[in-house]
Amino acid sequence: MTAGVFSCRMCGACCEGAGGIVVSPEDALRLSRFLDLSLEEFHDRYTEPSGTKRRLVSDGRGRCVLFRDGAGCGVHEAKPAVCKAWPFFRGNLMDPVSLSMAKDFCPGIDRDVPHDVFARAGRDVLAREGLAARDPATEANTLIPDRER
Ligand code: SF4
Ligand code: SF4
Helix, strand or coil: CCCCCECCCCCCHHHECCCCCEECHHHHHHHHHHCCCCHHHHHHHHEEEECCEEEECECCCCEECCEECCCEECCHHHCCHHHHHCCCCHHHHHCHHHHHHHHHHCCCECCCCCHHHHHHHHHHHHHHHCCCCCCCCCCCHHHCCHHHC
């Protein structure tokens, strides 16, 4: 994806940590169908409330409940928009310091890519993939373009 700017190394680092993965209503519908569950069953098994939103729960080792050892994301084709959009989060698109910290965390981001090139490529990806969010009550803030906040 996005040669020269970002290419995922499948290290799994972004699937660790509790609470970061917002599941929008659209994500939940897609994931429940992918997992062949009713919407209610999907939420019962895999999500928990976070204010007005829902988020994926983590397993006993602090990894996303949908992560599979040795195989990575267990729902790759249907994963939440926030997972599809990384590393093109609003903060990284707007702030070179944030991008620099993201480069330290994620080995998939080209260490040498200038911020303006990264931001341009990221905005193209978000537009092409339809990943921008609109509703701060149910979708990930980091996918809401700054002008819409
Ligand atoms: S941290 Fe980066 S390289 Fe590692 S799995 Fe996540 S997106 Fe891919
Ligand atoms: S849904 Fe997949 S990509 Fe997203 S955090 Fe969970 S395992 Fe990682």
